[in-house]
Amino acid sequence: MNACIVAIGTELLTPFRVDTNSLVITERLNSIGCSVTAKTVVGDDVEALGRLLAGAIGSVDVIVCTGGLGPTEDDVTREAVARALNLPLDVDQAIEERIRARFTARGLRMASINRRQALVPRGAEVLENPNGTAPGLWLEHGQTVLVLLPGPPREMTPMLEAVIRDRLSSRAARTALFRRVIKVTGRPESDVDERTQPIYARWRSQPVPVHTTILASLGQIELHLTAEASSRAEADRALDPAVAELHEALGLSVVSVDGRTIEAVVGDLLRAARRTIAIAESCTGGLLTSRLTDVPGSSSYVDRAAVCYSNQSKVQWLAVPEALIAAHGAVSEPVARAMAEGVRASARASVGVGVTGIAGPDGGTPDKPVGTVAIAVATETGSRTHTFRFLGGREHVKDQAATTALNMVRLMLLRG
């Protein structure tokens, strides 16, 4: 079974709103073995939408549209469908009564424009919307099913769940797509690709083929492995050895194979070793601590954190010697180390982290350009310090610095 998705709404063609519904829809369709062959964003334009639908009907099994079901003039989905299929629009009295009742229940009078929402292309079935006035519609035309859902995600998502459960899953093939995610950090994308490509190229010709996609973002890379199979057990037989082989090829740079974030992995390692962590941040401004504390239960290992931006704060709060800053500069390995050791000592924590760098856009020098970040991790057995040169704007430098600091902590804990 294959599908196309149409996100309807002129606001989705501006720089201010993005179509996120199609990601949710793709995920749910894939879960019943239905692949998405195309998706489109189209404005509130009855002609353009009608043309698009007329072209898609007959060429895919399912068309899922979201948006444009509201009561106003610019909500054109019903009309475009009626035109594309050459169907009349009928008033559905039951829908009109239901909408009226929703307004009455809130002590409001239904505006006459809301009657538009009761217009239904002849032959369509109504899909209940428990969270809004716009009902959805289900329409079969030859081989193709058209599913029309409202745009607001909180209305769309439960209705989609019901459509998948009650109507689409029984039509779908008996296979489903199963996915595994391997998170990698500390290696450039090209290096990950070079190591893994010869391995996963072989899997495409297996009885249950495994397909791999690389997604790279700042300092973190994800390998997505998918297999289409008739059961989880069958998918596991193809995916388990594939994940194991990639894990071996990438070694310690694999952060997780079960979807956990690096901050969650660091948390699990700290908790398992009954260790605590204290953090001293300069250029990351609290981002590292924020990410560590995004993990539920982090209070069992995060002891404290200090954001020490000025030299004075590093001296006063972290006992960094003034002479050290004068000799090496605030962005230097000796200062990062003194920050990590200082916060660790004052917290009596097992692990101390110090991050100091130049996030930019100003403040760079020829020998310490923007993006230079010194990171130190201190434990009872000593400290490890490293200087990194990150590329990108201020936000990207901060983000990569936080990820890299988390990775240094992870590696220290793994290596004992």
Ligand code: ATP
């Ligand atoms: P309503 O009755 O609420 O008007 P509708 O079906 O007409 O329902 P739209 O008016 O098209 O929906 O969209 C309402 C809001 O829903 C949009 O402003 C936007 O915030 C959100 N929305 C619409 N489509 C999408 C989408 N594809 N992805 C994410 N959000 C969306």
